[in-house]
Amino acid sequence: MTAGARPNVRNINASQAIAEAISLEMERDDRVVMLGEDVGRSGGVFGSSRGLQERFGPMRVRDTPIAEMSFTGMGVGMAMAGLRPVVEIMFVDFVGVCLEQIYNAMAKIPYMSGGRVKIPMVIKTAGGNIGSAAQHSQCLWATFAHLPGMQVVTPCSLHDHKGMMAAAIRSDNPVIFIEHKALLLKKAKDFLTDPHVPEEAYATEIGKAKVVRQGRDVTLATLSASVEYALEAAAGLAGEGIDVEVIDLRSVVPLDSETVATSAERTGRLLVVDEDYLSFGLSAELAMRVIEQLGPSALRQVRRHAVPDVPIPAAQSLEEVIVPGPGSIAQVLREMAKGA
Amino acid sequence: MTAGARPNVRNINASQAIAEAISLEMERDDRVVMLGEDVGRSGGVFGSSRGLQERFGPMRVRDTPIAEMSFTGMGVGMAMAGLRPVVEIMFVDFVGVCLEQIYNAMAKIPYMSGGRVKIPMVIKTAGGNIGSAAQHSQCLWATFAHLPGMQVVTPCSLHDHKGMMAAAIRSDNPVIFIEHKALLLKKAKDFLTDPHVPEEAYATEIGKAKVVRQGRDVTLATLSASVEYALEAAAGLAGEGIDVEVIDLRSVVPLDSETVATSAERTGRLLVVDEDYLSFGLSAELAMRVIEQLGPSALRQVRRHAVPDVPIPAAQSLEEVIVPGPGSIAQVLREMAKGA
Amino acid sequence: MAADELARFASMARLRAFEEACLEGVPTFEIHGELHTGIGQEAIAAGMIAALRDRDALVSTHRNHMHALAKGVNARALMAEIFERETGLCRGRGGHMHPFDPERNFSATGIVGASLPVALGYAYAFKLRGEPHLAIGVTGDGGANHGTFHECLNMAAAWKLPLVVLVENNQYAISVRFADVTATATIAERASAYGAWGKCVDGTDVEAVETAFGEAMEHARAGKGPAILEATCYRFRGHYEGDHDSYRPRAEKKESRASLDPIARYRGMLIARGKATADELDAISSQAKFEMTAILAAVRADRQPDPSGALDHIFAEVSP
């Protein structure tokens, strides 16, 4: 099931895949620059920009002070000046100090300028739960997705980490690239999704979901690390005779609800799993789009499984019951399979 | 239809109703303080704190510099020190510079402290479209609602403006109180919803939706200024034989989906109207909750009518086709009434 | 230098005439949102013209029209944008707080504190590419109390970026008095906290502004890091059109309009110096008025954007 056995698969982690993508893009295009806290000398707290400053120098790979509002706005100015900045906000939880420049400037300037100004800018940031409590565990992709003008990319597979980072950098649109901390340090051999990362430059189209496991009984749509959890759950349930189709959404904006609807129409059951907060988020939006596409009575069951509108607690005993994982996902799938 | 004719109705606007509520609460409880830009000497850019500084002095009604991140955090510190701050963020669009203190501190401290610390704090802010383009027209209630730990109040009627501000101040919970610029300066006589504002102090329970017009054919759920637009549309359609039930949600968190579901079960048709952005927002959340409550096939039609994921344009000709108003609401209702 | 002197005067006259033309759009609802003008503050923008180069970047605020004109943005396109027309700088999408002119490296924002970071980005790009251009970030006195002032000056100084921070200190942030919310008597004296160049100048004296702005630009151009130029002034109208403006004492407003009008002051100076007669200067003012009235008439004949285009320009490419 895992990649350990496969030849041709480098046993790198997602951080390395990302660093490789950025490096290749910086080589291809000298307008690409990177800035953020600890991205330079340290190579990123998760190593996802390792080696870049040595290679491209401190002007193109800039360690910043802790001043996100200003260096995010600096990214906007750089983009207007003709550069293609990759701005790292270390953890997505910190976005509250600089959302302003992201949603009122970066995301709106293309429209506000009547199409005269492009902002080819990437915000690269890490989300997800690995035990870091309320202020360092959030996902927040729906926070960005609610605000118009930015694409929101949330890769899971190693292959996508490299390809979608390249696509984000090449895109003329503002892109939020949300990594999952648990994937950043996960190695190819431990991935259930595509661990194959070609050494050469490639870009993966943004906006297409992918069926990563075919199944008859339930359609499970999810993203980021939860795709791995879902595959783990699905593999376990196969033994119980429950056949789950798993879809990796890969981006939240654009949201490929068509692929999900096609599957859900066939299975009649839709489960959306989301490590972000439950309410006013991805789960309702995706389910509603599917319902809008198929009509209200096309589905026998729709369920949402997400963080139940509670800050992430520090204690592992609490975190485990709050955050969707393979066990809780399997439980919901079992209930659905039993139902109508 | 309007209040002009009614006796006992003071012809005040929503700003005055709010100022009156704050004033009465400051009188009742000397822990209540207010701070923000222009709230003091000027009495608020919309007049919703007029007279308070004269009455309670500059220490309790504090004009701040333009430093939202710090004075919002100051509110958090004040609340921890035993005060009950009302912090004004002039326009909700500016929240990008201070969301940090709102969602990571104010909203999470009660939980993070294991219930040891209460944050009785109100963020008072104005949203909505009155022609002010991309950076001064947003609603953003779903942005707050997605993030756990705060109640999100969005009054429409004059009566609620006063009563819900009082309730917000008396609440031990963090509350986001989102005004609509078009209502702040609208006078009692022009309101379709309850314009009666008793002079004495009163608090209106937060969390209960209200059926403001009964009807058979379609359930229309909305909030803030759109309730007025919906009532206008519904009145017009009555002549065309379309009978619309209009529900004023009044708060986004808590979201009283029960009241909506009860109505929608009867009419079989649900329309959610939202002046906030369409995707990843209120419209999908509410519709999904109703579907979850009633089952996927209870509704014949579900529709969402909201700002179509585009920054608000400056030109009136564009704004008019982007923002739901009485005309566009009526159009959607007509389509729904014609359908199944 | 009579030519320069008359040119300066003409610049100020043009700026004011432009703003006055804009005022016409408010009662007619052609400008259906709010409008902030810089009337009374003309000497600052006019004083920048001499030192500004075409590729220099200027990032302004909600009160940006005069900076745009100083940067060479086309007055017709700017006014059309303010009047929400399809012929506007941004096809009517941006409006008066959000004009963007990529050819002139001019932009603005309606969010206080948001201008300096963007200017810093330009400054960084210029240095990275070894270009000789400078970036100017404008802020009001109110905006100078925002955290970005600190963050941007610190970064610009640590990295020796060619950034000039121009502070238009009109003593008020809407109703909030500068002295009530500011620790120091001037903004310029904060320069020491960043090892930056700093100066506070009478912003109603166009020649003083021109000289000081030239010095600030020279400092930044020399690779010595950022400069803070504070120019004091008084806003002659409400914060925005429609502002009750009752927070400023009547007497203060009256006196300030009388004593701090940069155009009247310069007019007096030029006549006193014998550089021009009252009639000559009035002719310049009339000419400016004539130009802007003509532009206004042309703009008024332009169409509003076609509603069918309301969803254009959200993304650069069609999403795949």
Place this chain on the structure above:
Amino acid sequence: MAADELARFASMARLRAFEEACLEGVPTFEIHGELHTGIGQEAIAAGMIAALRDRDALVSTHRNHMHALAKGVNARALMAEIFERETGLCRGRGGHMHPFDPERNFSATGIVGASLPVALGYAYAFKLRGEPHLAIGVTGDGGANHGTFHECLNMAAAWKLPLVVLVENNQYAISVRFADVTATATIAERASAYGAWGKCVDGTDVEAVETAFGEAMEHARAGKGPAILEATCYRFRGHYEGDHDSYRPRAEKKESRASLDPIARYRGMLIARGKATADELDAISSQAKFEMTAILAAVRADRQPDPSGALDHIFAEVSP
């Protein structure tokens, strides 16, 4: 004053022993998130104890344990919180970056730049109510480059609020060197931009810190507005446990640990002064270690929070 001297030494020994006890929870995953300790920076927290009063407010950062202990937070409850136990200060909900002790007016935040605003709120409340308490906001050198530093000092100075800003300058924000991203040689010299009191002190000398912190507190107590006390130091371990820390030169780390250990320094001073023998001081250290080992053992016997309570405490009242 030998008693004070020994007490100071004992405080530092306790602080270090506490942090060392915490380290035990990392390899066992009892602390399953990250952990930031203040080892090497003990003289700063210890130097604050003498001037801190019970109702003074202290708002700290991600590196907060020692400030909590200095403020009198119960060590057992704090360690239990760090170890994610139901007996913790916050019932295991907050964790090591978010301890809240309302009785001691102590709190912290994991967000850099977010501590000073909250401290400012306490300072305002104290002034409003005419109380004699002071508010202390802690930040690192990295946090001092955040915009809130500017905003809060400006407000505190404009309104003469009793705020002391304590800057722990350990020369690094994770891997980013202070000098690479800061315009001035010290943070304290920024005081002039706010008319504030400012001093930079050797933060590895506990007596120097105590004296300077006392002065800062006196300044704030006298109603003269904010004080900035910068204390230089060196972080002995990685930014967090597990940090590769390869961004700091090996030699620098070695030398700093040798020359900048506040406990070793004070030990040497006290022996040189003849205030205590090596054995006496070692006994104090052992006693501290003993105390914290006992607390650790007790904490380890405590339960993790019951999963059934995961949704408690989101709202104060049941929503109507």
